Amino acid sequence: MATRGFTGRNSGSDLSDRIPPGQHLVENFPVLTAGPTPRIEPADWTFTLKVGPRPIKVWSWSEFNALPRTRMTRDIHCVTAWSKLNTAWEGVTIDDILADAGLSAPTPFALAHCYDGYSTNVPLADLAAGKAMVALNYESQPLPRDHGGPARLLVPHLYFWKSAKWVNGLQFTERDEAGFWELRGYHIYGDPWREQRYTHD
Amino acid sequence: MTDAAVAAARWQRCTIDEIVARTPTIKSFFLRLTQRFDYKAGQHVDIRLTAPDGYTAMRSYSIASAPSGSDMIELAIERLADGEVSPFFHDVAQVGDTIELRGPLGGHFLWPGRSETPVLLIGAGSGVAPLMAMIRYRKASAEPVPVALLLSSRTWNDVLFRDELLELESSLSDFRLALALTRERPTRPTDFGKRIDAPMVADVAARLSASPGRVFVCGSNAFVEIAADAALGLGLKAGAIKTERYGT
Numbered sequence: 001m002a003t004r005g006f007t008g009r010n011s012g013s014d015l016s017d018r019i020p021p022g023q024h025l026v027e028n029f030p031v032l033t034a035g036p037t038p039r040i041e042p043a044d045w046t047f048t049l050k051v052g053p054r055p056i057k058v059w060s061w062s063e064f065n066a067l068p069r070t071r072m073t074r075d076i077h078c079v080t081a082w083s084k085l086n087t088a089w090e091g092v093t094i095d096d097i098l099a100d101a102g103l104s105a106p107t108p109f110a111l112a113h114c115y116d117g118y119s120t121n122v123p124l125a126d127l128a129a130g131k132a133m134v135a136l137n138y139e140s141q142p143l144p145r146d147h148g149g150p151a152r153l154l155v156p157h158l159y160f161w162k163s164a165k166w167v168n169g170l171q172f173t174e175r176d177e178a179g180f181w182e183l184r185g186y187h188i189y190g191d192p193w194r195e196q197r198y199t200h201d
Numbered sequence: 202m203t204d205a206a207v208a209a210a211r212w213q214r215c216t217i218d219e220i221v222a223r224t225p226t227i228k229s230f231f232l233r234l235t236q237r238f239d240y241k242a243g244q245h246v247d248i249r250l251t252a253p254d255g256y257t258a259m260r261s262y263s264i265a266s267a268p269s270g271s272d273m274i275e276l277a278i279e280r281l282a283d284g285e286v287s288p289f290f291h292d293v294a295q296v297g298d299t300i301e302l303r304g305p306l307g308g309h310f311l312w313p314g315r316s317e318t319p320v321l322l323i324g325a326g327s328g329v330a331p332l333m334a335m336i337r338y339r340k341a342s343a344e345p346v347p348v349a350l351l352l353s354s355r356t357w358n359d360v361l362f363r364d365e366l367l368e369l370e371s372s373l374s375d376f377r378l379a380l381a382l383t384r385e386r387p388t389r390p391t392d393f394g395k396r397i398d399a400p401m402v403a404d405v406a407a408r409l410s411a412s413p414g415r416v417f418v419c420g421s422n423a424f425v426e427i428a429a430d431a432a433l434g435l436g437l438k439a440g441a442i443k444t445e446r447y448g449t
Contacts, residue, residue, distance in 0.1 A: 001214065001251055001301060005293040008252040009285040022249070022259045024285065031422040032446050034309050036429035036439050081247075081259040116439060146422065184308030185210070197247075198210055198306065 015085075018075055020192035023083040030082055031146050034180075038115045038166050042150050047134065048113075048169035049101050057101040061150070067092045067100055070133060074156035076163070077192040089154050091135035094127040097170070106172040111179055112153045115166040120179035121188070122155055122162055124172070131157065134167060159190040159197070211236075212249065212303045217296050218273060224359050227279045227327050228291060229265065237272040238305055240264060242312035242334040243417070243445075246274070246304030250286060260286045263419070263445070264305065265330040265362075267337035277361055279327040310417065310445045312338055318414030319347040321406050323397070323428040325420030326354060329361050331445060332419060336366075340373060349377035349413070351405040353397050353424065356385040377408040397424065402431035413437070419445040 009024075019025060042061040049056045059067075071090045077083045098104065105128070111121050126132065135154040136143060143149035148165025155162045161181050182188050187196040195201055219231040245263045252258075266275035280291040294300070312335040313320070322332040329352050339348055354360045360380060370378040380392040381401060387394045393401055406413055416432040418425050425444045432442045 001299070002253050003250040003289075003300065004298055006250040006252055006258075006289050008250070008256045008258050022257055024258055030446075033425075033444060035444055036433055036442050037426060038439065080261055146426065181309075185306060198303075200210075 018085060019083050020077055021195050022197075023077055023081055023192065026082040026084055029084060029087075029147065030078065030080075032078065032080060033116075033146070033165065034118070035116055037146050039145065040115050040150060040166060045150055046168060047097075047151070049097065049103075050169065050171040051103070051106045052171070052173065056103065059100075064092065064134075064151075065136070068096045070096070070130070072133060072154070072156070074154075076156050076160050079159040079161055079186065079190070079197050083192075087156075088139050089133065089135040089156075090137040090140070091133040091151070091154065093130055093133045094170070095130060097134065098128070107174050109173045109176045111171045111173055111177055112162075112164040112167050113169040113171060114164050115168050118164055118166070118180045120153075120162050120164045121173075121177055121182060122153075122158070123176065123189075126155055126158060127170075131155065135163075157191075159187075159192055161186065162190055210238075210303050210306055212301055214299050215302050217294060217298045217300060220294070220296060223277060223361055224363075226359070227277055227361050230276045230278060230290060230294070232274050232276065232300065232302065234272045234274065234302075237270075239270075240268050240274075240305030242268060242338040243310045243331045244305040244307045244334075245331070246276070246302050247306060248276075248286065249301040249303075250289060251301070258286050261306070263331035263334070265333045265337075267334055267341050269341065277327050277330045277333075310419075310443050313415055314342075314344060314346075316414070317345055317347075319349070319409040319411050321402075321409065321413035321416045321432070322348060322350045323402065323416065323418045323420075323432075324350070324352050325397070325424040326359070327361055328419035328421075328424070328445070328447065330419075332417060333362050333365075335417065336369065336376070339376075340369060345375070347375040347377075347409050347411070349379070349405050349409050351379045351381060351397070351402065351428075353381040353383060353420070355383055357382060357388075375410065377405070379405045379408070397427050397431075399427075399431035399434050402428060403435060406435055414441060416442045417445075418442065420447065422446045 132155040153164040215232040221229040418428040
């Protein structure tokens with residue numbers, strides 16, 4: 001249905017292979033968080049890998065920073081309809097985290113857990129094979145606190161609520177268990193190219 | 202969020218029933234739904250505009266009206282000079298136009314209800330919209346929940362829903378209103394003539410009959426950061442502070 005009198009700023013744009021349906025480009029980096037921004041000092045920071053309820057390995061900040069580093073430049077897409085192109089990240093891939101813990105493919109699904117109580121679910125297939133990382137730097141700087149610093153999950157090919165801020169652990173699960181927003185009306189998988197915004201999309 | 206609410210969140214057409222200029226930069230749009238839905242105070246809708254070539258633009262807007270069973274909802278839309286959708290609403294949209302919408306959406310920033318614990322609401326500019334839905338619902342439902350609203354606006358004339366808020370302040374015994382005007386001196390002794398800070402939040406919280414158990418904050422990210430940190434400073438747990446950020 002065409003809206004009477006609406007032409008649109010990005011109409012006719014040649015970026016259609018970069019911008020998923022219903023999204024618009026932004027130059028800034030909006031912040032959307034459901035509660036206060038936590039303060040986590042690197043000295044107090046830990047990252048815990050679990051399989052089910054069982055902790056497999058815990059890294060301190062310095063141990064985690066000693067893991068292999070990977071850089072990724074990706075387009076990101078927020079469910080609130082903004083997209084940002086060419087965002088540059090550096091961190092530790094999930095593959096390298098698993099390798100350091102001596103694991104390969106523990107279970108088909110995972111839940112990311114965070115310092116503020118937030119959680120989100122992502123299949124292993126979307127975390128492994130270089131697709132995702134725990135990001136420590138953004139645009140060559142330590143990750144700002146309101147963007148999830150000191151560390152956030154980065155799963156750039158899914159809607160950005162999956163890229164959980166203030167991440168402190170990854171829990172592998174046998175079943176796909178819904179996280180914070182997935183329990184509150186948002187899609188269980190969240191593929192921007194299929195516009196999987198809300199539960200029944 | 203209930204399954205029914207999720208199932209109802211499909212795209213539908215609504216009609217602009219009335220447009221009311223609220224402030225120099227904010228207009229209210231009263232939208233008549235073709236498929237009425239039940240919603241909770243604090244929820245939002247997605248609006249989708251479609252250009253003749255098929256290009257679409259989508260934005261989220263909080264519902265400012267209180268849940269009432271009506272098929273009409275109110276959205277308060279601020280005209281952003283560099284915006285794409287808000288200038289359309291302000292400059293092009295007319296009564297009788299058809300708009301695509303889906304909702305209700307959002308299962309977190311919700312009026313708690315059924316509790317006598319005081320609630321502190323903190324908003325900036327058009328960010329008062331979801332808080333207004335809560336205040337209106339609180340009045341209509343006669344729930345015995347003390348509420349205080351701290352609302353930051355540029356000037357007296359920029360205060361969204363000003364006259365209604367002033368009327369509520371004088372008619373409801375357990376509703377407190379404090380305005381923070383950032384570009385004008387306030388005339389009321391209970392208001393502030395500066396930007397929000399932690400002492401201001403503490404001052405307004407202290408006007409409630411007991412310490413607030415829940416805090417809702419809506420505004421720009423910079424505003425929300427200050428307000429949420431101030432609420433933490435009152436001793437509230439992070440989980441009791443819910444925030445909605447414009448994403449700017």
